Amino acid sequence: MFDIIIKNLTQRKLRTGLTVFGIALGIFAVMVMGGMSEYFRLHVDRTFDLMTDKIQVWPESGFVGGTLDESTIRDIRRVPGVSDSYGLLWMPYDMESIGLFGSYVMGINPDKQETTLQDTGLEEGRYLLPGDRLRAVVGSNVARQFNLRAGDELEIKSRKLQRGSSITHIREFTVVGIMEFTGTDYDYVIAIPLDTAQDFYDIGRTVSYILVIPETGVDPENLAKRIELSVSNIKAFSPQELREQVAQSLVIINLITLSAALIAAVIGGLSVMNTMLMSVSERTKDFGLFKAMGAGTRDILVMTVGESALMGILGGIIGIAGGSVFIYYMNEFLISKGVVLFAITPELVVVAMMFATLLGTVSGVIPAYRAAKMSPMEALRYE
Amino acid sequence: MNSNGAILRIRNLSKTYMQGKIPVHALNDVSFDVHKGEFLSIVGVSGSGKSTLLSLIGLLDKPTTGSVFIDGEEVTKFKEREAPKIRREKIGFVFQHFNLIPTLTAFENVDIAMRFARVPKSKRKDRAVELLTRMGLADRMKHKPSELSGGEQQRVSIARALANHPAIILADEPTGEVDTKTREVIVNLLRELSEKGQTILVVTHDVAVAQKTDRIITMLDGKIESDVKVTGKVKLKRAG
Incomplete structure (x- = not known):
């Protein structure tokens, strides 16, 4: 029956081509939007994988900038069940453009790099060492954005408001190491020694947030609550709580991106249905003839749904291929801007292919059912 | 087959259509038997019920009352979903307009009938080649209907009707679309098939075609007006 299906489709090349193109566009949208959602999901998953053993303590006002005094770290250390705690400073690399994407300067105590970055390897060079001052270790996206190699100089700006005017300080940092791609926030990071960062941004001994490592056997949920009760003006998030909060935001992003993709794909599906309805209508007499020859309902359904499913599969393959090529080149382009998005x-790929096949199949069911239920007598008389 | 040797038995067959609220009796209490290998023609004016009779025998439509027995089996009692099986196993159709699938070649048009009967591919190929060769179309197998003459198309259609070894061939005006010379070829072909044991029912307006059959049933107003064996030239009343 497959050869008959192919013959029927190739008989009306332009119509079949346009329908397949319609599905391919829908699946292309699924790939691109889905690719974005997948990236966010993987990014969050990998980032949180590096933090599963830590509680995060934020100032109640948010975590970018230096708003937690280092004395808070000492207060937290005194809470029973805390093994260690240390602060990180996060500042936007480009002070004039703070957006969702972009690089960050991370002030980190060199002693805490391993605890923070765990087994993240280096593409080249070394990590920060105690005593380093104007040295930086950069994430892979930063390295690609600025085309950096170990030994290169990287200019970092800080800006401060003084008597109503903005004063910009520029310092050159020597890149001593480049981290491998992790798919986490650390790909966008320029890590410099914490004390250097605090001096450079002139924010005193403050940090953006504090990471807390519980003692072995201590329940992080419980410890997070105790930290909140013991230390004022902070919010403590256990790894689980933080993951849930971010997961909620991801649901919204996924809903927006995937519903846009679904609309595009459903439009593709409607075009299949339209094509199949026309095709069935044109072949009314053929179906009557098939029935007169002894074709059963199943034969007609297989033939008609087979055609629409095949169009779905073809559209899926083209859409996935097109989407993959687009994503590849978009990522190549975006990486030069220091961002990976897809x-x-x-x-x-499996979901997009299944969706395309399902779309084609389901869209063909109504026309197929109409064809299968035709009275052979009336179909044969049809002109 | 039935004990009296009839391959087809029609008993009290009636069909009433509703035209709006008005009942139209297309067929009215028709009964007759057809024996194996018989070449029978059904003639009558337009609206006499001959095509309705053919579609009821072919299970393309359901009778209002009455029964059709093929090979001793009452096929009219089968449910709608069982009709395709009866059609592909017991009946072969030949239509006035040939009704070949335009996108398929002559070979594929014969082959497709056997696909519905789930005949294995190798057997389908042998059978299609055999039938088309028998029809004198050995060199036209790969041609599409648009590349064939009317007579050739009708011969493909007859080959297709024979594909699944049906008990009966039902031919609705098989010579209606061909010239006189081709008509002779088609009728002789059907005659030859009947002589080899194939039962054939032909609905026709054409007296010359009817004259070549073994038996002529004349329909009028949904009833059988006459049922005669052809022994020589038969004068047909009101046929055509």
Whole structure:
């Protein structure tokens, strides 16, 4: 029956081509939007994988900038069950453009790099060492954005408001190491020694947030609550709580991106249905003839749904291929801007392919049912 | 087959259509038997019920009352979903307009009938080649209907009707679209098939076609007006 299906489709090349193109566009949208969602999901997953053993303590006002005094770290250390705590300073690299994407300067105590970055390897160079001053270790996206190699100089600006005017300080930092791609926030990071960062940004001994490592066997949920009760003006998030909060934001992003993609794909599906309805109507007499020859309902359904499913599969393959090429070149382009936005995962490809096939199949069901239920007598008389 | 040797038995067959609220009796209490290998023609004026009779025998439509027995089996009692099986196993159709699938070649048009009967591919190929060769179309197998003459198309259509070894061939005006010379070829072909044991029912307006059959049933107003064996030239009343 497959050869008959192919013949029927190739008989009306332009119409079939346009319908397949319609589905391909829908699946292309699924790939691109889904690729974005997948990237966010993977990014969050990987970032949180580096933090599963830590509680995060934020100032009640938010975490960018230096708003937690280092004395808070000492207060937290005194809470029973805390093994260690240390602060990180996060400042936007480009002070004039604070957006969702972009690089960050991370002030970190060199002693705490391993605890923070865990087993993140280096593409080249070394990590920060105690005593380093104007030295930086950069994430892979930063390195690609500025085309950096170990030994290169990287200019970092800080800006301060003084008597109504803005004063900009510029310092050159020597890149001593480049981290491998992690798919986490650390790809966008320029890590410099914490004390250097505090001096450079002139924010005293403050940090953006504090990471707390619980003692072995201590329940992080419980410890987070105790930290909040013991230390004022802070909010403590256990790893689980933080993951849930971010997951909620991801749901919204996923809903927006995937519903846009779904609309595009459903439009593709409607075009299949329209094509199949026309095709079935044109072949009314053929279906009557098939029935007169002894074709059963199943034969007609297989033939008609087979055509629409095949169009779905073809559209899926083209859409996935097109989407993958687009994502590849977009990522190549975006990486030069220091951002990665899309990820193609096997799950995404499988879901897109299944969706395309399902779309084609389901869109063909109504026309197929109409064809299968035709009275052979009336179909044969149809002109 | 039935004990009296009839391959087809029609008993009290009636069909009433509703035209709005007005009942139209297209077929009214028709009964007759057809024996194996018989070449029978059904003639009558337009609206006499001959095509309705053919579609009821072919299970393309359901009778209002009455029964059709093929090979001793009452096919009219089968449910709608069982009709395709009866059609592909017991009946072969030949239509006035040939009704070949325009996108398929002559070979594929014969082959597709066997696909519905789930005949294995190798057997389908042998059978299609055999039938088309028998029809004198050995060199036209790869041609599409648009590349064939009317006579050739009708011969493909007859080959297709024979594909699944049906008990009966139902031919609705098989010579209605062909010239006189081709008509002779088609009728002789059907005659030859009947001589080899194939039962054939032909609905026709054409007296010359009817004259070549073994038996002529004349329909009028949904009833059988006459049922005669052809022994020589038969004068047909009101046929055509």
